[in-house]
Amino acid sequence: MGSLSAKRMQTSTRGFTLVEMVTVILILGILVVGVSSFIIFGTRIFVESSSVDQVLSQSRFAVERMTRELRSALPNSVRVNSDSLTYQCVEFVPTEASTTYLSMPIAPNATALTGTVILNATDKIKENQYIWIYPLIDSDVYNSARQKRAQIKTFTPPGEPPNLANQVTLTFMASTRFAEASPRQRIYFASAPVSYCFEKVPSSNELILQRYTGYQFNNSQPRPIDMGAGVLMAQNMINSFTDSSDLPMTLTPSTLVNNAMVHLQPRFTVNGETFQYRHQVQVINVP
Known part of the structure; x- marks a missing residue:
């Protein structure tokens, strides 16, 4: 009777074997790798989609802001100048x-x-x-x-x-x-002229868009450095100032029978992908 109770106690207190422990560790490792990969993949998708959404929102705001202000420009006040290496600016006078x-x-x-x-x-x-x-x-x-x-x-x-x-x-x-x-x-x-300038960042090939105002009227169109501090409107652009087909904007001057036309075509890049706006803004030429 006593030997039977001792056997039962020995059986009930016996632990896991080494094979069982290794098996459990392998299964848990596989589960952790799978779950962590899923979490990392989901986080990466969220971060990338957030970056794309931020650039899209920023670019839409900048293009819409430029469009609204250019449409209210004083007749025949729109002019464009550029440097083939560092900037391209459009200047105009918003009618109040x-x-x-x-x-x-x-x-x-x-x-x-x-x-x-x-x-x-x-x-x-x-x-x-x-x-x-x-x-x-x-x-x-x-x-x-x-x-x-x-x-x-x-x-x-x-x-x-x-x-x-x-x-x-x-x-x-x-x-x-x-x-x-x-x-x-x-x-x-x-009251005062306004300029939008696409400028190249010195440390990279990307462009930024800045808005300048509060400076004086000038006979010749000023450079960004002559207009004081600008307000950042957009970034992550990769247009070329040397390729006439890839300029961020072009101006079709007004004539006696046609209004002026500003062609906005900035190219944006995010996460290795690019997208481009092709937007035309008509500037009324009825002085």
Whole structure:
């Protein structure tokens, strides 16, 4: 009776054999490798898809922002310059308001300090703003030699006495005489030029897109280094400045019968893959 109990106790306390332990370790190792590979693969897919989504969102925002601003550009203010190695820039003047003038000092009349326009309370007019009448070429916008541009000193807001009929008198910074009258008596208001520049990163062949504003009007189009600090709009682009078929943008100038056209064609790269926009922006040429 006692020997039988001892055998049962010995049987119940016996551990795993070496073969059993090795088998369990192998099975657990296979499971860990399989699960870890699945987790790593899923994480890699998530990271790559997040990178692609970020570049897509950034590129769409940049192209849409450029499109909206170019469409509101002052007629004949768009101009493009480039360096075959480092940058390509488009410059224009975003129109903040436009209306009809009633009386302005226009050649051959004498110079004057004031002019009268029709304004609504919603028009974005402010002091120190610039005005243009009948700009036909980009030098009419950026160069005041032909007197197509003047700067506002003061004005009485529309809807307030004595301008209840929205006939507002503008006072200029200096005595002014515009070179030509507009056939439709149109006048445009804006504050400062804007530039979008595709620039090559010195440490790589990738390009970035930056937006510049807050600088002064220049007779010749300025370089990025002359415009101060820019705001980063997009990156991860790989266009070439030396290949005319691969430029990030081109300009088709306006004519007497056609509007100007800006062709945006930046190429983006992410995770070894590339995609390209081919977008045309029409810039109204009705001064």
